[in-house]
Amino acid sequence: RKPLQLLLNVSLLALWGVILLACRFYWMGNKPPNFSNSDNPAADSPSLLTRTLTFFYLPAVNFWLLLCPDTLSFDWSMDALPLIRTLADCRNCYTTAFYLGLLSLAWFSLWRQEKNKLKEINGKAHYYTNCRNGSSNGHGYHGNSHEHVNNSHVGTYINSTHNGTKKYFESRTPLPTTEHVVVFSLGLLAIPFLPATNLFFYVGFVIAERVLYIPSMGFCLLVAVGMRSLYVRLRRRSSRAILVYCSAVLVLLFSAKTVLRNRDWQNEEMLYKSGIYVNPAKAWGNLGNVLKSQGKMDEAEQAYRNALYYRSNMADMLYNL
DSSP states (O other), X not given: OHHHHXXXXXXXXXXHHHHHHHHHHHHTTXXXXXXXXXXXXXXXOSOHHHHHXXXXXXXXXXXXXXXXXXXXXXXXXXXXXXXXXXXXXXXXXXXXHHHHHHHHHHHHHHHOOGGGGGGOOXXXXXXXXXXXXXXXXXXXXXXXXXXXXXXXXXXXXXXXXXXXXXXXXXXXXEOOOHHHXXXXXXXXXXXXXXXXXTSSSOOSOSOOGGGGHHHHHHHHHHHHHHHHHHHHHOOSHHHHHHHHHHHHHHHHHHXXXXXXXXXXXXXXXXXXXXXXXXXXXXXHHHHHHHHHHXXXXXXXXXXXXXXXXXXXXXXXXXXXX
């Protein structure tokens, strides 16, 4: 019953997404927006195979940007990402691995056996003590300690005294199960990204890092759930310590990347220079405009020529020269 309930919740969430997309489409005049061919080359390709393979590959690239954001750019249009034209392209292996991993996560969250839930204890074991009541004449009482494992509750034990008798009460605070968190994380990861997948209408970009802001929340939740599950399954204290250190290193690496990326956004010149590696034609052209506005005519001319070297049919660059 629980998997069916989870599936129903996800379906309702997806339905709301479709309704919002329909409203957006209605507000655009019941027609998709128009973009230039260079904004999204795959959408302009006459080959159905090329469009299909490329559009299926784009979510895998976006996921890699979340997993390892080593290469970032302000613009991914034009030829920043070459089209996939044949089935023999090795990038299809990345696409297959990505969707198999996504299906595996969905299967884990929806169809895992109930007995496996007992193996997770939300990061720590819970102990409770069954104690016999003590009397007021000085006789002691003894208790038996047990380890209580529960995947969806955290126990809090309250000691109270009433008429000379000590009583122990257990107060439980419900926590979401791992399956619920995984489903929520997958929904947060995938549903906000759907408008950028070219499934409903073509968009004016190949990859846009701004559309990953909300999906990155779901990605972080998935990482946290994975770390917690691994921590629970590790029995040795040294192994758990290594996992904690690795998590800390991961946080530090992503924090360092954030600081470095913020420097690229200090001004337009630094931003366009940072995008030369990914999209040289667009980056050199924009950099030429910035240098021209600064009065650096010789450097601006060289930037325009560099842009034409990578894409010779850019009319605006020829006009600027």
